[in-house]
Amino acid sequence: MAPAELRILAVLSSPLPLRVLLLLSLLSAVDVVSAAAPPLKFGINYGQIANNLPHPTQVSGLLQSLNVNRVKLYDADPAVLTAFAGTGVEFIVGNEDLQNLTDARKARAWVAQHVQPFLPNTRITCITVGNEVLSGKDTVAMQNLLPAMQAVYQAVVALGLASQVNVSTAHSVNILASSYPPSSGVFREELGQYIQPILNFHAEVGSPFLINAYPFFAYKASPGSVSLPYVLFEPNPGVVDPNTNLTYDNMLYAQIDAMYAAMKAMGHTDLTVRISETGWPSKGDEDEVGATVANAAAYNGNLMKRIAMGQGTPLRPDVPIDVFVFALFNEDMKPGPASERNYGLFYPNGTPVYNLGFNGASFSPSPTLSSSSKPTITFLMAVVVLLSGFFL
Numbered sequence: 001m002a003p004a005e006l007r008i009l010a011v012l013s014s015p016l017p018l019r020v021l022l023l024l025s026l027l028s029a030v031d032v033v034s035a036a037a038p039p040l041k042f043g044i045n046y047g048q049i050a051n052n053l054p055h056p057t058q059v060s061g062l063l064q065s066l067n068v069n070r071v072k073l074y075d076a077d078p079a080v081l082t083a084f085a086g087t088g089v090e091f092i093v094g095n096e097d098l099q100n101l102t103d104a105r106k107a108r109a110w111v112a113q114h115v116q117p118f119l120p121n122t123r124i125t126c127i128t129v130g131n132e133v134l135s136g137k138d139t140v141a142m143q144n145l146l147p148a149m150q151a152v153y154q155a156v157v158a159l160g161l162a163s164q165v166n167v168s169t170a171h172s173v174n175i176l177a178s179s180y181p182p183s184s185g186v187f188r189e190e191l192g193q194y195i196q197p198i199l200n201f202h203a204e205v206g207s208p209f210l211i212n213a214y215p216f217f218a219y220k221a222s223p224g225s226v227s228l229p230y231v232l233f234e235p236n237p238g239v240v241d242p243n244t245n246l247t248y249d250n251m252l253y254a255q256i257d258a259m260y261a262a263m264k265a266m267g268h269t270d271l272t273v274r275i276s277e278t279g280w281p282s283k284g285d286e287d288e289v290g291a292t293v294a295n296a297a298a299y300n301g302n303l304m305k306r307i308a309m310g311q312g313t314p315l316r317p318d319v320p321i322d323v324f325v326f327a328l329f330n331e332d333m334k335p336g337p338a339s340e341r342n343y344g345l346f347y348p349n350g351t352p353v354y355n356l357g358f359n360g361a362s363f364s365p366s367p368t369l370s371s372s373s374k375p376t377i378t379f380l381m382a383v384v385v386l387l388s389g390f391f392l
């Protein structure tokens with residue numbers, strides 16, 4: 001066990017007044033500890049649909065000081081991939097041009113120009129082909145999805161990158177016809193023709209099944225019947241799945257396990273589900289019930305505690321949840337309801353939207369990150385504060 005973890009345990013297991021004292025000494029020691037602390041198993045979506053975001057070099061500095069070492073992009077922005085060279089940060093990159101990617105030559109040209117040149121200095125570990133295609137309305141895109149994934153995979157193999165780079169796609173939980181109780185999870189019948197061969201593809205090439213899961217949407221749709229503590233990971237009695245007797249104390253885990261059940265119904269118990277997006281908006285339109293700073297802070301803060309504990313779902317307790325939070329910044333150019341522009345943990349100027357324990361960064365106009373803009377509270381410290389608040 002790492003010294004930091006021992007110290008956290010010491011704090012948690014001592015009597016209350018001593019805990020406060022120990023906590024204070026822990027906080028003063030944490031800067032020293034954080035230098036050697038292993039990065040947390042926590043990723044973040046770096047969306048860029050905005051006209052006011054800081055330069056990628058500054059973002060690289062911000063994320064390193066928070067000890068976040070996994071980032072997901074919706075494209076393969078060379079400015080970002082260059083800015084993170086040598087940082088060890090792991091990237092998921094994306095390409096949504098399915099039509100072109102079904103062409104083997106074009107798929108290979110894209111991987112050769114947009115992925116390969118950045119390896120190995122920038123660690124690109126996954127390419128997502130399309131985003132939420134099967135829950136959309138474009139049936140041509142649905143038909144192109146698997147052929148595009150296959151062409152990109154063939155390109156990755158041909159370029160000798162298959163051991164370093166996975167090929168996947170991200171699905172909305174709306175591909176499920178039923179998700180409650182979790183054991184009854186099943187894919188929408190009309191999507192079976194697409195999903196079955198995609199599951200076979202994942203099993204063949206050994207890549208993860210990615211889902212975008214937002215308990216916020218369920219709450220916003222029926223605030224009268226969905227329990228807020230249940231969606232926010234707050235203390236609640238939980239619900240028992242009558243088919244498995246497993247107890248669920250939060251909706252995100254129920255959604256993950258419903259996905260496992262749906263895959264099992266199609267003959268696959270050999271795949272891993274990862275959360276490519278989840279989050280909670282801090283602001284919304286008047287009719288967007290639940291979109292508040294307090295709820296966003298609770299959702300993301302509680303989720304980070306679960307990640308720090310290495311917790312798995314009731315069905316897969318030994319598989320720690322693997323999560324990319326949405327999103328790093330508020331994105332002012334996103335269309336749709338106000339909530340869409342307010343999922344960020346940070347404002348574009350680097351200040352936190354709410355207190356998750358990070359101090360943020362004050363970006364200078366210069367494109368290089370100076371030491372003055374380095375946040376003073378590290379991500380490890382944020383987790384310590386979160387855990388302490390939880391147990392004190």
Ligand SMILES: *[C@@H]1O[C@H](CO)[C@@H](O)[C@H](O)[C@H]1NC(C)=O
Binds near residue numbers: 097106
């Ligand atoms: C598809 O590929 C062609 C070049 O072969 C390119 O001109 C076009 O912009 C690509 N389509 C998209 C949507 O990027």
Ligand SMILES: *[C@@H]1O[C@H](CO)[C@@H](O)[C@H](O)[C@H]1NC(C)=O
Binds near residue numbers: 208
């Ligand atoms: C690819 O995905 C598989 C299954 O989730 C995982 O075990 C493996 O580590 C991934 N490879 C990389 C390079 O991340």
Ligand SMILES: *[C@@H]1O[C@H](CO)[C@@H](O)[C@H](O)[C@H]1NC(C)=O
Binds near residue numbers: 243244245
């Ligand atoms: C669930 O619990 C009930 C009551 O204890 C028991 O009869 C049933 O066999 C259990 N089901 C499973 C799947 O464990």
